Amino acid sequence: MLTRVLIGRKAQFAALTAALDRAAAGHAGVVLVGGDAGVGKSHLVGALTTTARERGFAVLTGQCAALGESMPYLPLADALWTALRDPHSTEDEREALEKALAERPVLRRLLPDGDGAPDEASDLGRQQLLGATLGLLGELGGQRPVLLVLEDLHWADRSTRNLLVFLSRVLQRERVCLVGTYRTDDLHRRHPLRPVVAELLRLPNVTAVELQPFRPGETAEFLASLAGTDEEPPADLVERVHRRSEGNPFYAGELFAAADDRGLPSALADLLLARIERLTEDAQHVVRVAAVAGRRADDELLRRVSGLSEDAAGEALREVVSHQILVPSGAAGYTFRHALLREAVYADLLPGERTRLHRAFAAEFGRAVEPGEEAVPATNRHPRAAAELAYHSMAAHDLPTAFAASVRAGLDAERMGAPDEAYEHYDQALSLWDSVPEPDGSAGMNRVELEWAAVRSSARAGDVRRAVQRLRRLLAVIDPDDKALGAEVRERLAYYLHEADQLDESRKWAQEALDLTPVDPPTPARARVLATYVRSLLATPERYDEVPAMAAEALRVAREADVPSAEAAALISLGQYTEATLGPGPEETRAYSDAVRLARTSGNLQVMLRALYVQAHLPYETGDLARARPLADEAVRFTLDNGLAWSTYGINLRFLQFLIAYTDGDWDRASEIADGFGIRVARDVEAVVSSYALFLDVGRGGPRAEHRLQWIEPLWDGDQWLTYIAGGLAAEHRMWEGDEPGALKYVTAALGTSSPTDTGLIRIAAVGLWAHADRAVRARRTKDAAAEAAARAAADELVKTARFAATHSLDGRHDAWMGAEGRAWLARAEAEWRRAHGTDxxxxxxxxxxxxxxxxxxxxxxxxxxxxxxxxxxxxxxxxxxxxxxxxxxxxxxxxxxxxxxxxxxxxxxxxxxDRSRQDGGGGHDRGPLSGLTSREREVLKLVATGMGNKEIAATLFISPKTASVHVSNILAKLNVTSRTQAAALAHRENL
Structure with a gap:
């Protein structure tokens, strides 16, 4: 097999094995293998998996299916399930995988025998699954290198595409090689994989392998290998096959196999079907059933749906396998030898025949999802029975069954941490609501509840805009007299609008929700509304004074109604208000600790992450790094343990961990953390993460900062925080490089992105004042009064910006609390301003x-x-x-x-x-006209060459003008020249 693969593929195979070598050495990488259908992608990857096993790799291989977006994480589940039963693996290797899965329930649920129900308390299921996958691969890679193959990505569901992007971006030092295959001829302009591939190929650890059709000589070699002889087939046959197949190996093989019959069909589809027509009637029927089944056909399902007797079905399957139409796959299933065969057979089915077979499959899958029961697969063979049932029922035009199955499939997808697919199922069910009888009974919920499920899935998928649209639609159809429901919808609308930074509208809906909830008795609904309302007030300067009273009310209601997550959220908001206005104290420390405890009790991961962040951030802001460090480390461990390292708060906590190490002077540790931030970025969120590492890159200097900025700068116009972080550090980098105009350009851009009350502006202003002070000092030394005045005036304006931010909080009236670092930066801004005026x-x-x-x-x-x-x-x-x-x-x-x-x-x-020898002129200057000068005289001569007078030289070298004059006289004498001009000319000639 390897010989056949390597015909015309040696360079591509070498690229793949090189990726294996890098993975084995601890440099994770991704290879995307593209090519037309039938060009040999699967053969190439098959040879790679054989080689990987020979080199001691753990091999995980999964396939996508041509069943639309309905089956989340299908290739990952396929890879894990198959690996647990891989005959090539040892018992110890299978046990290691089983143990790793047992420690990660969110992955265990993907498998046919997985259990558990949808977790409605968590909005972070997808991040957990992504993090768990990364952890699993890292753990397995610690034992031996891992090759993960995801085939047929052109059919990948959205969750699988998200997983591919995630792993491609975060795999770095794990001993993992990820290989994905896809059809290039399927990637039309709007294909969802197309932008994903384009995005990934910009990453430094992602490489592309493109398979081209055979050339005539390669086709001849390929046909000889099929014939099992060293002699090439007749030239006319090779020419005819190559011309007809256009160098496509799969078609070439089919044409060569049909050459004995001399019946070369005019169309390639006819060619593929000609192989099927040579089978017996029962075997042809089994192939048609398998084509309707999809990517993989289960043995027992094939037998039942075919309607053949046990013996007849068995005989038909043996015939089909012997003709290499189907090949065994897994413990009890089959796949088509090539997807093109399945497509040709499926397209050839008569409409009625296709509908009947889909109906038969729906009946079989229907047995695994009993009406009214939760969508948990009843057999190990059908881990996604509800999704399969929905797919086949829609194809069979059985709308009532498709409707009920879509609802159950949505619940299944939520359970598996696949909110995108859950939304698609719920959306399909909602589109069928008016077309089926008694939908409430079939769905096990009313329409409002189903709309809520769609909203929940949208939010969990990170599509807040879609969640907001759903909520607006829901608000328009609910009974206006149902105040409880109206308040609940408005509260969620306010929450998601806040997430989308639409703060004014968020506060409006939060206020309406509050008005609709009864004050007494305290209820969980009012507790949640109050928590959201207080959060909205924090972002509303003109209502800032209302926060303390409303937060206290939120705490009271949450405690009386026993809603720990709402109590935790209110504690955090109150603590943030007090910290921002009065500065931190022991009350905030206790409040954040209580919030962590309450959030842990409630099981609400989103509130838990927020609480962990503020708890660790508070001592960092107060300069208590010794206390901040363990809290940040503990919080980061929590995100890793729960698979949430790449959630928003997971990223922020790692940044905080980085800042603590950077501030504390542990730059080696900071560098280790920054290694995970990436340099080559394609999206705003990636650029923000990358910009954090600029603190270290700029501090240490070298080309790395410039390289990172080249990737970040094109993206920062679209993100305020990115412009603030990266722009400020870019300005500092330019100052170290001596580029004052460039630095001031970045300072202006960064200052323009934030509110004038943002204390973070003080650091940016201090960098700008550094530039203006340097200009003013230089102008004074060269007696350029106009330039000095301009620099001083610019410094005056910039120091006003720093002082205003330091003395105003969000409401513009209270003194702002800045923290130790903020006060230090203000002091530096003031000192630089004085340096600009010459009064420091x-x-x-x-x-x-x-x-x-x-x-x-x-x-x-x-x-x-x-x-x-x-x-x-x-x-x-x-x-x-x-x-x-x-x-x-x-x-x-x-x-x-x-x-x-x-x-x-x-x-x-x-x-x-x-170093006294340097000061006294010893060493290194023993030749040339300047050899008689001391080091200090050389420094004076350098300044003479710039045109400085004695006073400017004295100021630069921290000596008196009289001393400077003596040095100049000695220099003229030693150089045997009569003027400063001649001395300067000599200095230039000697490249001093």
Whole structure:
């Protein structure tokens, strides 16, 4: 088989085996194998799986089905179920997989014998399943490398496409190779896989392997291999087969097999059907039944639906298999040797025949889903009986059965963490509601409840817009006198509008929901409405003063109605209000701890994640890094254990974990965390995650920051937070590179994205003030009064921005609480503003250093740089040297190259370095006209060459003008020149 695969495929096979090698070495990768139908994708991947097993890989192989979007995670479930029964695996390997699945119930539910019911308390089922899959592959890869093959992705359901994208983006150091195959000829312009493939191929760990048709010589070699001889078939036969097949291996094989009959049909479809027509009548009937069954036909189902006796069905199946129309697949099933065969047979069925066979399959699947029961498969052979029943019933035009099965399939999809497919099933059921008798009884729920199910699935799938549309539609049809239902719909509408950042409308609906819920007695419904309402007030500046009273009311109602999730949400909102207005205290610490406990009790993962985040973020904001670190680590472990590392809060918690390590000076740990953030990004959310790593990239310098910014910058216009984070750090990067205009461009862009009361703007303003201060200092040294005035005026405007953000909260009246870091950045902005005006003193920079000294190692070192410079300017050289040495030590330990570079420049100019040989001119300058100059005289000559006078030289080198004059006189004498101009010319010629 391998020989046949490698005909014309050696380069492609080498690319695939290279991916195996990389995976074995701990570099996960994805290979997308594309090609027309019949070009040999499955043969190529089959050879790869054989090679992988020989190299000790665990092999998981699953296939998609041509059954639309109705069967979520089908290839993953197929791969897991097959691997548990893989005869190539040892008992220990199968037990390891079984154990790994047992520890991940969300994956176990995908299997035929999985159990459990839809989890209506969780909105994070899909993220859990994605995270569990990543964890499973990582665990298996820790034992031996893993090859995961997902075939026929052109038929993939939406959940499988999401899984493919997720794994392609997050697999990095796991010993996993993921291979996906798809038909390129099926990817029409609107095919849902087309943008997915285009997006994935931009990722650095994703490669493409494209299979082309055979060339004439390869067709000849292929036909010789089919004939089992080393001699090539007759040239005219090869020419005829190659021309007719257009180099397609599958068609070439079919044409070659038909050549003995000399009956080469005019159409390829006829060619494929000609193979079927040579079978006996019973065998042909079994093939037609299998074509209706779909991607894989179960042995027992085939026998029952065929209507043949046990012996006749068995004989027919043996005949079909012997002619290689069907091939055994799994423990008790068959697949077509090629999907093109199934398509040709299915298309050839008469309409009535097709309908009858679909009806027969629906009857069989109907036995696995009894009316009124939950959609749990009754047999191990049919893990998705409800979805199959819905599919076959629709094809059989049996709308009542399709309706009921769609509802049950939606529940099944929810249970499996596939909200996209759940929505599709619910949507189909709702479209049939008016076409079936007694729909309430068939569905086991009324129409409003079914609409709620569709809303829930949309939200869980992350499609908040669709959830909002459904809720608006529901609001238009419900009974206006049903205030309880009206309040519930409005509360959810407010919640999802808040998620979509439509804050004004969110507050409006939250207010209406509140007005519709009775004050007494306290009810769970009112508790939830109040929690959502308080959350909306937090984002409404003009209503900010109402938060404390409404939060207290929300807490009272939640406690009396015993709704711990609503109580936790209200505690968080109240804590955030107090923290933002008065600053954090022990009350917020207790409130967030209580919120975590309550959220854990309620089982509401969304509230739990929010509570864990604020609990860890509070000590970080107050500068208590020692307390913040374990809380963040615990929260991240929770997200990993629950498969939620890539949920919104999961990402935010990893960012917080990164920031704590970055702030605490553990840059190696921060680098490990940042490795998972990615560089080559295609979407806004990916760019936001990538931008977090810029803190480290900019701090350490080098080309990595520039490379990351090249990917991020095209996306940040569409995301306010991205522009703020990436734009601010891009400005800092440009300052380290000496590009002040570029830095100020980014500062302006970042400042334009946020409210003027956002305290985060203070850092951006401080970077801009750094640029204006440098301009003002340079202008003073060159006596450019106009440039200095312009820089000072710009600094005046920018410091106003920082001061306003520091003294105003959301309502524009209260003093804002900024946290330790915010106060430090304000102090730096003020010090830079004074530097722009030439009035900064060492005490200003000492204040910056002291405020950052809550544990922010890098910023303390950067503050010491400016403090040492200021001390040297004011003549306190010993104190300057102490600060300088401490800064150099920290910068060297961190690997902060840009900071280290300016520190060394300062040490040289201010003679703070301990290297006396450099100061005294020893070593390295023993040849050329400048060899007689000391290091200090060389520094003076460099400044003379720029046109500086003695006063400017003195200011730059922290010496007196008289000393500068002496140095210039000595230089002129040593160089044997009579003017500064001649000395400057000589310096230029010597490239000083």
């Amino acid at each position: 003193e060492p005490e200003h920079w000492r204040t910056v250093r002291d405020i950052f000294d809550y544990g922010f190692v890098y910023e303390v070192a950067r503050s010491r740089w400016r403090l040492a410079e200021s001390l040297a300017e004011h003549g306190d050289r010993d104190a300057a040297a102490d600060e300088w040495r401490a800064a150099v030590t920290a910068a060297e330990r961190l690997g902060a190259c840009p900071l280290l570079r300016v520190l060394r420049d300062l040490g040289s100019r201010a003679r703070l370095s301990d």
